Amino acid sequence: MSKTVDYYLAPQSPWTYLGHQRLVQIAKATGSKVRVMPMDLGQVFPISGGLPLGKRAPQRQAYRLVEMARFSKALSLPMNLHPKFFPVAGDPAAKLIIAVDMHHGTDAALAITGAVLAAVWHEERDIADAATLAALLSEHKLDAACLALSNTPEVQARYDSYTQSAIDAQVFGAPTYVIDGEMFWGQDRLDFVANALKS
Numbered sequence: 001m002s003k004t005v006d007y008y009l010a011p012q013s014p015w016t017y018l019g020h021q022r023l024v025q026i027a028k029a030t031g032s033k034v035r036v037m038p039m040d041l042g043q044v045f046p047i048s049g050g051l052p053l054g055k056r057a058p059q060r061q062a063y064r065l066v067e068m069a070r071f072s073k074a075l076s077l078p079m080n081l082h083p084k085f086f087p088v089a090g091d092p093a094a095k096l097i098i099a100v101d102m103h104h105g106t107d108a109a110l111a112i113t114g115a116v117l118a119a120v121w122h123e124e125r126d127i128a129d130a131a132t133l134a135a136l137l138s139e140h141k142l143d144a145a146c147l148a149l150s151n152t153p154e155v156q157a158r159y160d161s162y163t164q165s166a167i168d169a170q171v172f173g174a175p176t177y178v179i180d181g182e183m184f185w186g187q188d189r190l191d192f193v194a195n196a197l198k199s
Contacts, residue, residue, distance in 0.1 A: 002030075003179055004032065005032055005197070006037055008169075010039065010094070011038060017079070023190060036098075038094035049172065083121055090127075098162075133150075177193050
């Protein structure tokens with residue numbers, strides 16, 4: 001019987017970018033299902049004790065860049081450590097991912113998630129800009145109507161629901177993977193995720 005991963009993500013998160021494609025590959029290799037669940041870190045952080053990047057101590061900010069460079073190199077995944085459009089609002093892209101999921105299904109939602117993450121961390125594109133999001137839909141041959149759908153109350157309600165679900169599950173950062181109630185925080189825990197899905 002296949003297992004399901006609740007994939008709590010933030011579309012502007014560098015760690016989500018570094019882990020995304022590996023999660024997709026792990027899910028495929030293990031025959032597992034993925035629930036793509038973008039969340040609003042702006043609501044999660046205050047409850048869980050997290051801080052936005054700009055409010056973190058200088059030594060934490062500096063070490064973050066060291067780790068990002070290490071993982072980028074180790075994974076052979078190109079990454080701009082200081083992207084042109086960052087910090088960036090994640091809500092428009094998060095809601096687009098939800099709209100694509102509702103309209104096209106999980107595989108398309110995973111594809112557009114990967115595209116959004118790469119847009120920030122590799123391609124120097126502004127994911128808070130509607131024109132950028134429309135272009136990403138076109139590039140991945142997804143229905144342009146998903147952009148309008150992303151601005152509907154139905155999508156907002158699902159976004160709010162995912163954020164509350166993250167809070168209820170004790171999530172405090174992105175990416176977080178939850179399998180059978182067990183939480184794995186961070187792309188550097190994907191080996192444990194793979195083991196949990198195989199067991």
